[in-house]
Amino acid sequence: MTATSTARGEQSIEYSPDDMMIAAAARALRGYRVCFVGIGLPSTAANLARATHSPDLVLVYESGTIGAKPTRLPLSIGDGELAETADAVVSVPEIFNYWVQGGRIDVGFLGAAQMDRFANLNSTTIGDYEHPAVRLPGAGGAPEIAASCKEVIVLIRQSHRTFVERLDFRTTVGFGEGPDDRRRWGLRGSGPTLVITDLGLLRPDPVTRELTMTALHPGVEIDQARAATPWELRVAEQLTTTEPLSEEELRGLRDLQATQDHG
């Protein structure tokens, strides 16, 4: 990861592409009330949102913790800190059936090893399923988060390794093969409304649902994004540039990262 440097007034701020992804994800949470959070970048982003613009954002973790207010970045989705700071801890059946499938979650985060142009995700195997080159951890809560959260934000780096013409395994449905599939499959959320990469932002076309590059991070050129995408990348007519990391964001992020003790 190369660090990006951007001039803000007198000061130059150093941050990584991951930092940019996290900040963009945190910003994207503005205006939402209830966020379903996985561990890693999503958890960092959601807690950064709480630490900056959205102190009342409700964090729900798959382990059953509703309204967790961690004071440090959790080590797992079942970190004791989450249970101790939560408004309520419920069972896993209840989380999935009443809260996720019941349509109570405004926005969920997902990552994946591979994504296709319709924001379908693979977190199962690289290579053939029966004889995989790489066996990944598997589905976890992703399929139902994608099915039932009102919206989904995907965090994924943009490269020929992660952006693929055809998934080796479709673990999680984005938009299937196009605009009708979610309805046909009984998936009641809107699906992925935003994909955040290390290069910029993509959003589904309102009609076709194919992902469209709508913004680039500071310093990224559209040709970089095209080169990182194995299919002919659709680009929005009004391509914008994301705001660079503010000092407040970076401070918030570093404060959060400082709480994470990897033993």
Place this chain on the structure above:
Amino acid sequence: MTATSTARGEQSIEYSPDDMMIAAAARALRGYRVCFVGIGLPSTAANLARATHSPDLVLVYESGTIGAKPTRLPLSIGDGELAETADAVVSVPEIFNYWVQGGRIDVGFLGAAQMDRFANLNSTTIGDYEHPAVRLPGAGGAPEIAASCKEVIVLIRQSHRTFVERLDFRTTVGFGEGPDDRRRWGLRGSGPTLVITDLGLLRPDPVTRELTMTALHPGVEIDQARAATPWELRVAEQLTTTEPLSEEELRGLRDLQATQDHG
């Protein structure tokens, strides 16, 4: 209700037909571990069993109280006393789905306004359903208690009002029309294995499942039972006589009844 008097040694014990039913029901609980209890006679019987021969009998009430150990007779199945003395209080969905339907209850008690020869029960309407002569409270938990408890004990007075050729409404399945119906309908408990009336005890025939009088209470003649039954009552070859109420039982019963304050 006429009081029955029976000589035990020197003493004569006065008790009512209801007392006899309760004592017979309490006795019938011997050897069971987990009992599903409704309010009224069943609750009195189950608590009498706990006060006499079965101190470790686990009482489960429909309100979600598991292992309730009331020190007084509860006023309703949701009496606060039950929650306060229970090992656990769970939700109503959990009680029905995991504990009753899950097959965790050894024996359940039921009463009814009408019963037929296959121990099917009516607690819905007397007369036509659309234009009932008497609108009864309805099913409550009875259908699933009868469906899924390993065994069911029915408490019902024996008369032409309660024992009927044909139910006005079949609220709760005993054995349907015979031996195959429970299996056919996916009801996994054994069904009613004992019916306790003010005249004696009936059990289902092992083959046909028709109720058969197997015992009479002290002082009751079989002709009384036949006269109280609108169909041709089947009688066991070896008809026995139930034990009269012991002093211990009557004392336990009166102690329990004394705890019930009807305001």
Place this chain on the structure above:
Amino acid sequence: MAQIQTLAEAVGNLVNDGDCVALEGFTHLIPVAAGQEIIRQGRRDLTLVRLTPDIVFDQLIGMGCAKKLVFGWGGNPGVGSLHRFRDAVENGWPHPLEIEEHSHAGLTNRYVAGASGLPFAVLRGYFGTDLMGRTETVKQVVCPFTGEELAAVAALRPDVTVIHAQQADHQGNVLMWGITGVNKEAVLAAERVLVTVEEVVDRLDPRPGGVLLPTWVIDAVAEAPGGTYPSYTAGYYERDNSAYVHWDTISRDRETFLTWMDEHVLGGSMAVGR
């Protein structure tokens, strides 16, 4: 996010004529005050839902608020009949009452399906009973694995669910404890939610058996101290059993009932009356 309102405001804002209104409370936390406020506001044509309709449902039915009752067991618990309910069903007074009845497990699972975003739930039951066929909300489903036939019940999604709880905080988070019945499911199944509470407190303390409902699943919280009387609220007051016994007498006779309602429910309010 829940608004903290007066009971009159909350009922006025959330309960409309013709709504399907679940007033839940399985033998505890019974929303009596809220039901009586619905009577005072003169709501009509309601489809009322509760596993165990008791005195406050007898009052709602007797005052003509209900077009239909969806229920499992309608009685005066530990005492006997609900005479206003019976009068409506047996004699159509004050007007005919449509009824849809279920077993407790069946109606419970209708809420569970509603709360779970599913169109139906599955259970073992109904087959062999006359309950089956009396409502369109019970059908049959075949297990795709074993071929077994099981009962399916349709999801229930009330327009409004009303429950009572012990406490809320100033943000509108709600805490209930003791027997909580099917209250969580009834809340999560509903379009709109009103919770009456014994009191609004500065802080909700975790406690054994405590069930928290976050403010973002609730529309309005209204303080209603003693709001379950003559039933009980664990931690606050006991059931007044004499009132249950007394209700048997009050409710047997139409005029006695109307006089009692005038005095005890309508009297103290700015109600529209009946």
Place this chain on the structure above:
Amino acid sequence: MAQIQTLAEAVGNLVNDGDCVALEGFTHLIPVAAGQEIIRQGRRDLTLVRLTPDIVFDQLIGMGCAKKLVFGWGGNPGVGSLHRFRDAVENGWPHPLEIEEHSHAGLTNRYVAGASGLPFAVLRGYFGTDLMGRTETVKQVVCPFTGEELAAVAALRPDVTVIHAQQADHQGNVLMWGITGVNKEAVLAAERVLVTVEEVVDRLDPRPGGVLLPTWVIDAVAEAPGGTYPSYTAGYYERDNSAYVHWDTISRDRETFLTWMDEHVLGGSMAVGR
């Protein structure tokens, strides 16, 4: 009624070669000690089940106990891959591992159906994914009310479920608190149940978030203080995150793994060895 036994006795009595064994614990209360005892007793041909198999499953798989794995997400949480799991799937070492994978919601609902005495459960999911069609335990069911097609998952009824809890009393009643995941459902779905606990206490005190499992749904309780290490047990000890990070190194290499297991798991026991 639960027997209070040593862990070795309990595993010896309840877990047989060829059994379907669920060792649950959703990110908390992970039955590591029990899993390692299964390894020491040399069980073979197990179908192992867990939503989130982690280090102890890596050990069970690497030591050749598992014929099949039923799971939702198999990783070293917060660290990365499970290398023994990967080696089994990618290279068939120590022998090929059959896998059946689900979404968390799907596997959760398989337990729920098992606990509920139903042959299947219904959910929104699986359609459109390659998970569908990879297992006979996911099919389609049509809502008899709306005609909607939904996913059906087959009930899961393990031969044995093993969980860890904080406390038991002398009668074998069990109390757990904090994140309890799918533990209750996994217990109630199973034919036989083993619970390891941090300690046996004279009395179980009610506490916020406490979940009680009565002794009559449990077969054996075994004391295993520190029984979730290197994970955590709320109220007793914290997660040792360095051990998770270290496991990544230990488990990458077959010989390093075997040596570590010999020293740390097999060494201290009267085990049959591998």
